[in-house]
Amino acid sequence: MKIQKSAENGLLSITFFRSFIILYWALQHIRLLQMTRFQFLTYIVAAWAALLLIRRHSLILNNIKRHYLLLLLFLGSYLATCFFNIPYSFADNVQLLVWEFIQFFILTCYVEDESKGRDGLKQLMRMFILYTFIFSLCSLVMFWFNINGIAREAVSGEEFRYGYRNGRLFGMYGSPNYGALFSVISILFTMYMRCENPKNCFWKLNYLIQFYYLIMSESRTGKMVFLLGVSIEYLWKYAYSKKRMTRKILFKGLAAGILICTVLLLCFRPVKDISVSLYNKYMVSRQAERNSGKRMNTAGSSRTEGNITTVKTAVNTSVSAPVPVENARDDRIDADISNGRISIWKNALNPFFISKPLFGVTQLGYMEYGRQYFPDSYIITENKFSLHNDFITILTCSGIVGGVFLGLFFFIYLRNIAGNIWNVLCTADNPMLDWTIYTVVLLCMATMFFSDAVLLNITTESLIFWSFTGYLFAHFGDRRKGSL
Numbered sequence: 446m447k448i449q450k451s452a453e454n455g456l457l458s459i460t461f462f463r464s465f466i467i468l469y470w471a472l473q474h475i476r477l478l479q480m481t482r483f484q485f486l487t488y489i490v491a492a493w494a495a496l497l498l499i500r501r502h503s504l505i506l507n508n509i510k511r512h513y514l515l516l517l518l519f520l521g522s523y524l525a526t527c528f529f530n531i532p533y534s535f536a537d538n539v540q541l542l543v544w545e546f547i548q549f550f551i552l553t554c555y556v557e558d559e560s561k562g563r564d565g566l567k568q569l570m571r572m573f574i575l576y577t578f579i580f581s582l583c584s585l586v587m588f589w590f591n592i593n594g595i596a597r598e599a600v601s602g603e604e605f606r607y608g609y610r611n612g613r614l615f616g617m618y619g620s621p622n623y624g625a626l627f628s629v630i631s632i633l634f635t636m637y638m639r640c641e642n643p644k645n646c647f648w649k650l651n652y653l654i655q656f657y658y659l660i661m662s663e664s665r666t667g668k669m670v671f672l673l674g675v676s677i678e679y680l681w682k683y684a685y686s687k688k689r690m691t692r693k694i695l696f697k698g699l700a701a702g703i704l705i706c707t708v709l710l711l712c713f714r715p716v717k718d719i720s721v722s723l724y725n726k727y728m729v730s731r732q733a734e735r736n737s738g739k740r741m742n743t744a745g746s747s748r749t750e751g752n753i754t755t756v757k758t759a760v761n762t763s764v765s766a767p768v769p770v771e772n773a774r775d776d777r778i779d780a781d782i783s784n785g786r787i788s789i790w791k792n793a794l795n796p797f798f799i800s801k802p803l804f805g806v807t808q809l810g811y812m813e814y815g816r817q818y819f820p821d822s823y824i825i826t827e828n829k830f831s832l833h834n835d836f837i838t839i840l841t842c843s844g845i846v847g848g849v850f851l852g853l854f855f856f857i858y859l860r861n862i863a864g865n866i867w868n869v870l871c872t873a874d875n876p877m878l879d880w881t882i883y884t885v886v887l888l889c890m891a892t893m894f895f896s897d898a899v900l901l902n903i904t905t906e907s908l909i910f911w912s913f914t915g916y917l918f919a920h921f922g923d924r925r926k927g928s929l
Contacts, residue, residue, distance in 0.1 A: 457500050459554050460565035462493055463912055464572045466552075470905045471576050494547045501554070508554050508915075515857070516549045519850040523843050523901075526804040533810030541809055544903040552908065553915025563878060566916060570634040573909065577631040578651050581658040584616020584624065588661060589724065604828070614661035625667020626892060626906065628655040629674050630885055636678060637881040660713045661720065666895060668710055674888045676702030681880035786833045786895060792823040793832050793841045805844035808901045835893035835900040842901055851900065862917050879920075882913045889913075 469486050498505060509517055520542060527538045555565075587593065593608025593615075605619045618624030632655050639648045659667050679702030680695070687694050796819050797806055806814045815825045823829070832838045840848045889899055889910040898904040 457497065458565075459497065459501070459551060460568055462497060463552055463565070463569050463908065465493070466490060466908055467569070467572050467576055467905060470903075470908070471580070490547075491543070494543075494551060497551055504554050505550055509550055513549055513553065513854075515850050515854040519843070519847055519854070520545060520549070522804065522847045522850060523807075526807055526843055526847065529801070529804050530807045530810050530814065533807060533813040535810070537809040538807045541901075541903065545901070548903070548907060548911045552912045553918065555916055555919040566878070566882065566913070569909075569912060570638070573627075573905075574631050574634050574638070574651060576905070577627045578654055580617040581624070581628060581631075581654045584614055584618065584658055585654070585661070587616055588614055588720075591724075591728075609661070613663045614658065616658065616662075621662035621664045622666040622896065623898065623904070623906065625659050625662040625664035626670055626888070626896075628659045628662075629667060629671045630888065630909065631655045632671075633674055633678055633881055633885060633888075637877055640877055656709075657716075660716050663717065666892065668713070670888050670892060672703065672706045672710065673891060674884055675706050677884045677887065678702070678881065679705065681877075681884070685876055685880075785827075788823050789829050789833055790837050793837050796822065797824070798841045798844075801844060803844045803846055805840070805842045805847065808838065808842040811842060832897050833895055835897050838897040838901055858914070858918070882916060886910060886913050886917065 469490055472486060523538075523542060523545070527535055527542065530538070587608040591609070593610050594606075596605040596607065606615045607617065607619060608615060613621045614624070615621050616624055618627065631651065635648045635651050635655075638645070642648070659671065676699055680698035683698035683701065684694050797811060797815065800806070800818065812825070812830060815822055819825060824832075832841060836848075839851055843851075889906060892906070893899055898906045899910050900907075
C-alpha cells in the first residue's frame with residue numbers, strides 16, 4: 446500500500462516530471478549522434494503530462510488564471526498559425542504546440558508550500574549539474590581522442606555537429622554556444638550547492654570540467670553570459686553581506702565581480718593553446734610510433750618476399766604526417782561581428798515576415814515555406830535551421846498577433862518581478878537560492894537576443910527558464926514591495 450501511494454505521489458509530482466524531461470532531452474542528444482533512438486520516451490512524456498493535467502487540473506487552471514492567460518492566448522494564435530500553414534510541417538508544429546503548453550502551464554506550477562517548491566528546484570539543479578557534468582566530460586573526451594563528425598536528421602536534413610571541429614568544441618551538445626551556456630548555468634548552480642555543502646569534492650570537480658569545456662568551446666556567447674552571470678552572482682553575495690543595496694555597494698560589487706571574471710577570461714586563451722599544442726604533439730609522437738612499427742613489419746617481410754618488398758616499402762615507409770587540430774575558430778568575425786546573425790535576421794524579416802505579417806510562417810515550417818517561395822534567400826541557401834534570436838523568431842514564426850500576446854506577458858512579468866525583487870530577496874528565508882534562480886532567469890533572457898532556444902522552442906534551456914519563471918511568479922509575483 447505504501448509503495449503504491451509513493452508511486453502515485455511520484456507520478457503526480459511536477460518536480461519528478463521536470464527531472465524526467467531533463468533526462469529525456471539528454472537522451473535526445475544521444476539519439477542525434479545516431480547511437481540509438483528513444484522515441485517511446487516522447488509518448489511517456491505526453492502520457493505523463495496528460496495525467497498531471499487530469500489529476501492536478503485545479504492547480505494548473507489556477508496557475509493559468511493568475512499569471513498565464515496571455516500565454517494561453519499566444520498558444521491560440523499559434524494554433525491559428527499552424528492552420529494557416531498546413532502544408533508546412535503541420536504535424537510537427539502541433540507537437541511543438543503541445544510541448545509549449547507543457548512548458549507554459551505544467552512546468553511553471555508550484556504548490557503553496559514554499560519549502561516544497563525550493564526542494565523541487567534544488568532537485569532540478571542537481572539533475573542539471575549531473576547532466577552537464579556527464580556531457581561536458583564526454584565532450585572533453587571527444588577532444589582528446591579526436592572523435593568528431595556530422596550527423597543529419599533523416600527527415601529535415603538538419604545537421605548536428607559533434608566533437609572538436611573548426612577550432613571549437615561542440616562535444617555532445619551539437620552547439621558550442623548552448624554547451625557553453627549550460628556550463629555557465631552549471632557553474633552558478635554549483636556555487637549555490639557549495640554554500641550548502643562545501644565539503645563535497647564533486648562540486649570542485651564540476652567547476653574544473655565546466656570551466657575547461659567553456660574554454661575549449663571558444664564561444665563568445667559563453668564568455669558574455671559567464672561575465673554577466675558570475676558578476677551578478679558576486680554582486681548578490683556582496684550586497685547581502687552588507688545587508689543593504691546602495692549605489693556605492695552596487696558599484697563596488699559589480700566592479701569586483703567583473704574584475705574577477707576578466708582575470709579568469711584572460712586565462713582562457715593560454716589554456717586552450719596549451720591543450721591544442723599538447724594534443725598535436727601527442728598525435729605526432731603516436732604517428733611516429735605507428736610508422737616505426739610499419740617499417741619493422743616491412744623489414745621482416747623483405748627476407749621472405751623478395752622483390753615484392755620494394756612495392757610494400759614504397760607504400761608502408763612513407764611517413765604520413767598527422768593532421769593537426771585547429772586552434773582558431775572558423776568564422777566571419779572580421780567581416781561581421783555577429784558571425785552571420787545579422788544576415789539571418791534581415792532575411793527573416795524580409796521576405797519571410799513581410800510575406801505573412803499577421804500570423805507568421807511557423808517555427809518548424811519556415812524552411813519548407815522558404816524552399817517553395819524564397820529558394821534563393823540567405824536562410825535557405827545557407828541552410829539556417831535557427832534564426833538565432835527569440836524575438837525575431839516570434840515575429841517571423843508567430844506574426845504580429847503572437848508577438849503582441851507574448852510581449853504583453855513579458856511586460857507584466859518584468860513589472861511584477863523586477864520591480865520588487867530586491868526587497869523580497871532581502872527578507873527571503875533562503876536568499877542565495879532565490880538569487881541564483883533570478884540570475885539564471887536573467888541569463889536566459891539575455892541569450893534571447895542571440896539565440897532562439899527559449900520562447901518558441903523545446904530545449905533544456907527553455908525547461909530551466911520556464912521552471913524558474915514559474916517559481917518567481919508563484920512566490921514573488923503577487924507580493925508588494927518590501928513584504929513577503
